[in-house]
Amino acid sequence: MVNEEKVRIMAQIALDETKYHKKEIRGGEYDKSDYVRSHVISAIWNVTISYIFILCLIALYYADYIFLNVARLAYERLGFILLGIYTIFIILTILMSYLFYSKKYIRNRKILEEYYEKLEQLDRFYEQGREDADNDTITGI
Amino acid sequence: MTQLLVFREHLQKFYQKNAFFLNPLCRFFIGFIIFFSINRLIGYHPVLNHRYIEAILALTSILMSGEVLLFFSAVFIVVHIFYVSNLLAVAVALLFAVLYFAYLKFVPEHAYLIMAFPIAFSLNLVCALPVLLGLLTGPVFVLPIICGVSVYYLLRTITSVLSTSTDASINLYQTVMQQFIENEEMYLFILVFSLVSLVVYLLRTRRWDFSFEISILTGGAANVIAILLLNYYFNSNINILLFLLGSVLSLGLVWGLYFFRMPLNYAGVENLQFEDDEYYYYVRAVPKMNIAVPRKSVKRFNAKRSNDVSKTKQKEEQGADHENVM
Numbered sequence: 001m002v003n004e005e006k007v008r009i010m011a012q013i014a015l016d017e018t019k020y021h022k023k024e025i026r027g028g029e030y031d032k033s034d035y036v037r038s039h040v041i042s043a044i045w046n047v048t049i050s051y052i053f054i055l056c057l058i059a060l061y062y063a064d065y066i067f068l069n070v071a072r073l074a075y076e077r078l079g080f081i082l083l084g085i086y087t088i089f090i091i092l093t094i095l096m097s098y099l100f101y102s103k104k105y106i107r108n109r110k111i112l113e114e115y116y117e118k119l120e121q122l123d124r125f126y127e128q129g130r131e132d133a134d135n136d137t138i139t140g141i
Numbered sequence: 142m143t144q145l146l147v148f149r150e151h152l153q154k155f156y157q158k159n160a161f162f163l164n165p166l167c168r169f170f171i172g173f174i175i176f177f178s179i180n181r182l183i184g185y186h187p188v189l190n191h192r193y194i195e196a197i198l199a200l201t202s203i204l205m206s207g208e209v210l211l212f213f214s215a216v217f218i219v220v221h222i223f224y225v226s227n228l229l230a231v232a233v234a235l236l237f238a239v240l241y242f243a244y245l246k247f248v249p250e251h252a253y254l255i256m257a258f259p260i261a262f263s264l265n266l267v268c269a270l271p272v273l274l275g276l277l278t279g280p281v282f283v284l285p286i287i288c289g290v291s292v293y294y295l296l297r298t299i300t301s302v303l304s305t306s307t308d309a310s311i312n313l314y315q316t317v318m319q320q321f322i323e324n325e326e327m328y329l330f331i332l333v334f335s336l337v338s339l340v341v342y343l344l345r346t347r348r349w350d351f352s353f354e355i356s357i358l359t360g361g362a363a364n365v366i367a368i369l370l371l372n373y374y375f376n377s378n379i380n381i382l383l384f385l386l387g388s389v390l391s392l393g394l395v396w397g398l399y400f401f402r403m404p405l406n407y408a409g410v411e412n413l414q415f416e417d418d419e420y421y422y423y424v425r426a427v428p429k430m431n432i433a434v435p436r437k438s439v440k441r442f443n444a445k446r447s448n449d450v451s452k453t454k455q456k457e458e459q460g461a462d463h464e465n466v467m
Contacts, residue, residue: 050243
C-alpha cells in the first residue's frame with residue numbers, strides 16, 4: 001500500500017535535488033575552507049577577465065592617442081599603475097568574496113541540514129518497512 | 142474584495158489544472174516581448190526585424206532556460222549592432238561580458254532584472270520596476286537599477302548616434318562612449334529609481350496596516366512626479382498621456398503581482414507578547430486573506446430524460462413479472 005507520508009517526503013527530496021536547492025546540495029560535498037577557497041579563486045578569475053576586457057575597451061576609446069604616441073608612452077609607469085589598480089581590485093575581490101561565500105556556506109549548511117533530516121526520515125521509513133517484512137510469518141495448512 | 146479573492150482562487154486552480162499548456166505559452170509570450178522590445182529599440186538588421194522572426198525566436202525560447210534566453214537576447218542585440226558597425230558590436234559584446242563576469246556570475250538572478258529595464262522602457266512600463274524592486278528585494282536593488290538603466294541608455298545612445306553620425310567605426314565607438322558617459326539624464330534616472338525603491342522598501346517594512354498598499358501608491362506617485370520633472374528639466378518631449386497610462390498600467394501590474402503573492406487580512410491582526418529565559422517576544426501576526434470558493438452543484442431537470450428513465454423502469458418491472466410468471 002502507498003504510504004502518503006513517505007511519498008510526500010520523497011517528493012520534497014526530489015524537488016530539493018532538482019529545483020530549489022540543486023546548487024546547495026552540490027556544494028554540500030565540500031568542506032568550508034575548500035568551498036570558500038574554490039569560489040574565491042573563481043572570483044579572482046572572473047575579475048581578472050573583466051579587468052582585461054575593461055582595459056581593451058579603454059584602449060579602444062583612446063586608440064587614436066595610442067597609435068600617435070606609441071613610441072613615446074611611458075610603459076613602465078603605465079604598467080605599474082595598471083598593476084597597482086589590478087592589485088587593489090584583487091584584494092577587494094578576495095575580501096568580499098571570502099565574506100560572501102563564508103556567509104553563503106553557513107546558509108547552505110542550514111538548507112542541507114533540513115535536506116539530510118528528510119533523508120533520515122525516509123531512511124527510517126525503509127528501516128520500518130524492512131522490520132515489518134522480517135516480522136511477517138507465513139501461516140498455512 | 143471577496144469577488145477578487147474568489148477570482149484569484151479560480152485563476153490559481155485553472156493554472157494548476159492547465160500548467161502543462163500555460164507554462165510554454167507564458168515562455169512564448171515572454172520570449173516574444175523580449176525580442177519585440179529589442180527590435181523596437183535597436184532593430185537595425187533588416188532580416189531580424191520582422192514579426193515572424195520574433196515569433197520563431199519566441200517559439201524556440203519555449204525550449205530554453207531563463208539564462209539561455211537572456212544570453213540569446215544579448216546575442217540578438219549584438220547582431221543588430223554588428224549590422225551597422227563591427228567595432229561597436231565588439232565593444233557592446235565586451236561590455237556585456239564585463240557585466241557577466243564581474244556581476245552576474247555572483248548573482249545570476251539579477252540578470253532578469255537588468256534585462257527587464259530596457260524592455261520596460263521600450264514598453265512604457267518602467268514605473269513598475271523600481272516599485273517592484275522595493276517590494277521584493279532589499280537595499281541591494283541599487284545594483285540592478287544601475288546596470289539596467291545603463292544598458293538601456295547605452296542602446297539609446299547607440300541609436301541616437303547612428304541616426305546622425307556618418308563616422309568611421311572607431312570614431313563611432315568614441316562618440317557613443319562619450320555621449321553615454323556624459324549622459325546626465327541616465328544618472329538622474331538611476332538616482333530617481335534608487336530613491337523610489339528605497340522609499341518603497343522603507344514603507345513596506347514599517348509595522349503599519351496596509352504598508353504594502355501605501356508603499357506601492359507612494360512609490361508610484363513619487364516615480365511619476367520625478368519622471369515628469371526630469372522630462373521638464375531635459376525637455377525630453379515624452380507623450381504625457383501615454384506616460385501616465387503606462388504608469389497606471391505599471392502600478393496595476395505591481396498591485397496584481399502583490400495581490401497574487403500575499404494579500405493580508407489586517408482585520409485579523411494578532412499582537413502577541415511572550416517571553417522565554419533569554420528574550421521578550423513581541424509578535425505581530427497578520428493572517429493571509431483566504432476564501433473558500435463556493436461550490437456549485439447543478440441539478441438537472443430534464444422532463445424528456447426523466448420520462449425515458451421511468452419508461453425503462455416500467456419495462457424492467459414488466460420483464461421481471463414475466464420471469465416470475467414463467
